[in-house]
Amino acid sequence: xxxxxxxxVAKQFGTQTVVEDFSLSVGKGEFISFLGPxxxxxxxxxxxxxxxxxxxxxxxxxxxxxxxxVHPAKRGLGIVFQSYALFPHMTAAENVAFGLEMRNVSxxxxxxxxxxxxxxxxxxxxxxxxxxxxxxxxxxxxxxxxALVIKPSVLLLxxxxxxxxxxxxxxxxxxxxxxxxxxxTTTILVTHDQNEAMSLxxxxxxxxxxxxxxxxxxxxxxxxxxxxxxxxxxxxxxDFAAMIDRTAxxxxxxxxxxxxxAPAGLNGAVTVSVRPERIGFGDAGLxxxxxxxxxxxxxxxxxCESECGPAIVIxxxxxxxxxxxxxxxxxxxxxxxxxxxxxxxx
Amino acid sequence: xxxxxxxxxxRAPWALTAPALMLFVGVLLIPLxxxxxxxxxxxxxxxxxEPVFILKNWHEIATDPYYxxxxxxxxxxxILTTLLTALLGAPEAYILNRMSGRWKSFFLLVILGPLxxxxxxxxxxxxxxxxxxxxxxxxxxxxxxxxxxxxxxxFTETGMVxxxxxxxxxxxxxxxxxxxxxxDPQIENAAMSLGASxxxxxxxxxxxQIMPGVLSGAIIVFSLSASAFATPAIIGGRRLKVAATLAYxxxxxxxxxxxxxxxxxxxxxxxxxxxxGSNALIERRYAEVFR
Numbered sequence: 001x002x003x004x005x006x007x008x009v010a011k012q013f014g015t016q017t018v019v020e021d022f023s024l025s026v027g028k029g030e031f032i033s034f035l036g037p038x039x040x041x042x043x044x045x046x047x048x049x050x051x052x053x054x055x056x057x058x059x060x061x062x063x064x065x066x067x068x069x070v071h072p073a074k075r076g077l078g079i080v081f082q083s084y085a086l087f088p089h090m091t092a093a094e095n096v097a098f099g100l101e102m103r104n105v106s107x108x109x110x111x112x113x114x115x116x117x118x119x120x121x122x123x124x125x126x127x128x129x130x131x132x133x134x135x136x137x138x139x140x141x142x143x144x145x146x147a148l149v150i151k152p153s154v155l156l157l158x159x160x161x162x163x164x165x166x167x168x169x170x171x172x173x174x175x176x177x178x179x180x181x182x183x184x185t186t187t188i189l190v191t192h193d194q195n196e197a198m199s200l201x202x203x204x205x206x207x208x209x210x211x212x213x214x215x216x217x218x219x220x221x222x223x224x225x226x227x228x229x230x231x232x233x234x235x236x237x238x239d240f241a242a243m244i245d246r247t248a249x250x251x252x253x254x255x256x257x258x259x260x261x262a263p264a265g266l267n268g269a270v271t272v273s274v275r276p277e278r279i280g281f282g283d284a285g286l287x288x289x290x291x292x293x294x295x296x297x298x299x300x301x302x303x304c305e306s307e308c309g310p311a312i313v314i315x316x317x318x319x320x321x322x323x324x325x326x327x328x329x330x331x332x333x334x335x336x337x338x339x340x341x342x343x344x345x346x
Numbered sequence: 347x348x349x350x351x352x353x354x355x356x357r358a359p360w361a362l363t364a365p366a367l368m369l370f371v372g373v374l375l376i377p378l379x380x381x382x383x384x385x386x387x388x389x390x391x392x393x394x395x396e397p398v399f400i401l402k403n404w405h406e407i408a409t410d411p412y413y414x415x416x417x418x419x420x421x422x423x424x425i426l427t428t429l430l431t432a433l434l435g436a437p438e439a440y441i442l443n444r445m446s447g448r449w450k451s452f453f454l455l456v457i458l459g460p461l462x463x464x465x466x467x468x469x470x471x472x473x474x475x476x477x478x479x480x481x482x483x484x485x486x487x488x489x490x491x492x493x494x495x496x497x498x499x500x501f502t503e504t505g506m507v508x509x510x511x512x513x514x515x516x517x518x519x520x521x522x523x524x525x526x527x528x529x530d531p532q533i534e535n536a537a538m539s540l541g542a543s544x545x546x547x548x549x550x551x552x553x554x555q556i557m558p559g560v561l562s563g564a565i566i567v568f569s570l571s572a573s574a575f576a577t578p579a580i581i582g583g584r585r586l587k588v589a590a591t592l593a594y595x596x597x598x599x600x601x602x603x604x605x606x607x608x609x610x611x612x613x614x615x616x617x618x619x620x621x622x623g624s625n626a627l628i629e630r631r632y633a634e635v636f637r
Contacts, residue, residue, distance in 0.1 A: 052535050073538045085536035089554040089632075098550075102541035150540065 002061075003028040003186055004049075004154055009058035011044050018044045020210045022058070026154075029184045031177075033197035036207035037233070042190045045207075046156055049188065051075055062153060078152030078185070082159040084143040086131040092118065092142045093127035099150040117149040118142075120179065137168045144176075148183065155180070157189040161196060173199055194234050198222065206230050223275075224339055231273045231339070238279070240286070240308040241343065242272045253340065256307040258286040260335045269343040276301075276312040278337035281323060285332030286311070293325050306331060378614075385608035395603055403608035413592075413609070420589040420613070423506050424572035428564045430511040435518030436560050440552065442519070443526045460513045465576040472509045473500060473580065501585045509581050510571050517570065518563040525559025558632045565624060569617050589613045 002025030011019040019041040026032050034042035047053040049060060051072030060067040067075060087095050096114045105113070118124060121141040131139050140160060147155060161169045161176075177200050180187050191197050197204050198218040206213040206221055206229070214226040225231035228239065242255035244262045251262035255272055277299075288306035300322050302313040311331060315322060323329050385403055388396040407413045442453055460468060475483045476499030484496035499505040529552070530536075537547045575590040582588065587595065589609060596606030 050535070050539060052538075072535075073541050073543060075539070076541070077539060079536065079539045081530075081532045081536060083530050083532055085530045085532040087533065087537070087551055087555075098537070098542070099540035102546070146540070 002026065003030075003063060004188075005059075005061040006045070006049070007059040007061065009045065009048060009055045009060060011041070011048060011053060012056045018210050019048070019055075022212060024205060024212070024215065026186060026188070028186055031180055031187045031189070031200060031202045033189045033191055033201040033204045034207060035191055035194060035197040035204050035233070036213075037192055039209075040207040041210040042192075042207050043158060046158055046188060046190045049154070050077055050079055050156055076150065076153055078147030078150060078155045080140075080143045080147050080155070080157045080160045082162060084131075084139045084160075084163075086139055086142055086146070088131050091128050091130055092123060092134070092145075095131065095142055096146045096149050099146060103150065113149055114145075117145040120148075121145045122175070136164055137172065140164065140172060144179070148179075148185070152185060155185045155187040157187065159190055159192070162191075162193070169196070176200060198234070206233060208233070225273065228271065228273075228341065236276050236312055236314075238274050238276060238311045240272045240274070240306075240311075242270050242308075242340070244268060244270055256286050257330075258284075258332060263335075263340050266340060266342055271341050271343040272338050273341070274333050274338045276314040277316075279311070279313045279331050279333050281313070281315075281329045282332040283330060285330040288329050288331050290323055290325050290327050290329060293322070304329070304331065381607045382611050384604055385611050387604040387607075389602050389604045403605045406605065407608055407612060416587060416592050416609075417589055417612070417616070419503065419586075420572055421616075423503055423510065423578075423588060424568050426503075426507045427510040427514060427571040428568045430507060431514050431518040431567050432560050432564055434511070435515055435563065436522050436556065438515075439519045439522035439526060439559075440548075440556075443523060457519050458516050461516050465513060466580065468513060469509050469577050469580040472505070472512070476500070476505065499581075501582060503586065506578055506581045506586070506588075509577050510574060513577065514567040514571060517566045518560070521563030521566065522556050522559040525556040529555055558628065561624070561628045561632075565621055565628075569621050572617055573613060 004026040006022055006024045009019060009022040010017065022041075022045055024032070034045060036042050044053060048055045049067070051067075051070070055068060062075075087098065090098070093111075093114050096117055097110050100110045100113060115124070115127070118127060118141075121144050123138060123141050123145065126134070126138065126142075129138075131142065134142065140163075143160070157176075161172050164172060173196060180200075189197070189200060201218060203215060204218055204221050205215050208229045214221050214230045216224070216226075221230055222234050225234065225237075231237040231239070240255045242253055244267050245252045245254055246262065246267060253260050253262045253270070253272070286306045286308060288304040288311060290302050290304050292303045294301040294303075295317075297317065299317055300315045302315070302323070304311045304313060313331065384395075386399050386401070388398050388400050388402060390396070438457065442450060442457070445453065473481070475481050476497060478484070478500060479488075479496050481496060481499065484493075484499075487493045488496065499508075533551060533555075534547050537551045542550065573590055574588075575594065578586070578588045579591050579594070582591065584595070590613065593606045593609040593613070596602045596609060600606075
């Protein structure tokens, strides 16, 4: 049973279509990420859920009820903005209390809930600070507390971590995930950071140019990308041009001097995608030469020139000797580690 | 660093600011000091100005209720003008800020309009519209039967306040506008998502944040209105004098320069005290917003 449902939602600005045919059902308590490059329509979609924009077509339903008919002030969603949008003239406690005040919660209950909420985000004792006297991470926590204190039906996060430095961002990711697990609020996160999307979400919606490219768990989207865009956007990947040869007795998939049994359902020109960490150096397979070798602590990064174009290989630093620059190698991988897509031949 | 270099670097700021400093001293401080000194000189119808030190002028201003009335009128007009510009200017700036590109620049030009027109032409324009029986608006309203006698405008405090508010409006709008620019563009959405109505958003979120802008605009408008000369001179003339026109008359009509100097000095001192005092109050009150 879908808790929040987007049914063929579209948004047009003039003649420009920003979001097209967006359908998604979100289960209660789920953590969903909208992932894509800037301008892919992810924030627009979030704003339609929030009610700051009206969809041109399609329906948004919450527990079966049409959400687009509800004024944004009455939707009861918690939103954390990229800029946090805290009220600078109010203290942290006043900021958090604002939503409760609007709901006519009594003063005593308000004080209690604000204190509990600030404690949950790790800001106990910061009640009387003004936002301008707090660090970016602390402001972020106030914004989260302000969104959560009203017990929102859905929590919307609009690139909330993008203004934090790398270390703090990682900390906040872990914390955000823990908080979300504890209180179980259905959450939608908009981000352009694939690591953030993968480490936080139950499911990722990968978007490009207003369209959904793939919806799946982080693992699915990473290991079985539905399109070239997804495989390029989520981590590094190698794309090799290959052919499926059905003339032989056993149909074969061939890329240069590498071959494997052909998968069912495809024919002719295809693209084979393999993640760099799934490629190994062996005695058979694609012939290649190592161009550069970069040591990165826990792993080695090899840039190779193969017979099917450039390739990246990542090997764990497991203490074994690694091929040197300029050395000729053979690249191979297991058939289950690749994804094969039809390729348009020009 | 050698001693010579240290000495040079200590002298450098003085040397570099010397030209501006000399200009400042020459055209502002010296005339100002002379005006203050002048206010302690004596004056008589037949003997002219006598360079002596007496408190006659100050005593006259302090005891004659005529001067008290003048100064109260000046500040009453300045306060009402400030209130009027704040009440109209703040919403005007807010609406302007929400307009889209082309309309925004057009209406900004409309608001800045009064600054581009000579104060004399603009004030005479008001006189043409409302001046007695022949004023355009008065004539129209009377011929329509809406009013029986012309709306009094010339030689009234109301007229002065309206005409001053017109010219002072840009200062208020620009000042509030600057405060609005500092607002987080998502702040209204944030308040709305928490359940605030449009009226609540304006009262609880927008107003407190633009208040420093309104108040600094108010300081500008107040000090400019209290020391305004041209508008009160045209609207009020000799019949309804304010401090600035009073000083002018003493200087150029009565030729009692020392008395005029005393009036001008008192106006200056009062204004400085009011502006500095209210500025300190505002900065203390809105420390968190200004930071």
